[in-house]
Amino acid sequence: MNSERNIIRLRGAAATAVALALAGLLAAPFLVRECDVCEAATSIFLSGYVAGKCTIGVTPDIEAVNLAVDTTAPQRVPIGSVLQDCNGKRSYAIAVTSWNCAAPPTGGKLMADGTDDYLPYTVEFNNPTTGGSQGVVTNLLATACTGQIARTVTSHNVSDETSTVYLNFTGSTELEAGTYEDVVTISITMM
Structure with a gap:
């Protein structure tokens, strides 16, 4: 009877050993996969986007509508400011045009409605010099x-820079x- 018990025990121990060996063989591929998953889960792709924006805001000066056109002295009148981002x-580039410019003679001019009279002028910009800009x-x-x-x-990245605009005339x-x-x-136009 003792020998049977020993055989059963041996069989039980052998069965346990085989079961453990099989469990180890079956578990080994899963352990590798779990580590692969763990490694992939620690990699996080990061990305961000900044939209392009180029804007100007023009603030007219009160003197732009109170020009002393009947004074014979040369005038340099601030007519506004241009905020740039x-x-x-x-x-x-910032460009300047005029409604009356193309009417003869070509160039900037103040014109009176219903007459052929006009007063020529030029525009002047005083600029920040960042980004290679002319002052x-x-x-x-x-x-x-x-x-x-x-x-x-x-x-150049420009943030809150202001150019002052002048009207020059006599x-x-x-x-x-x-x-x-x-x-x-x-x-404003992109180049």
């Missing part, structure tokens, strides 16, 4: 209506009665 990698740009709209670049910024005491007007348009 641009986070683009490319260059940008002072004068004689804009003197004789041309297109290609009037007031500021060029090359590959008034006349010989102008006909009336209101002399024009509209100056300032725009």
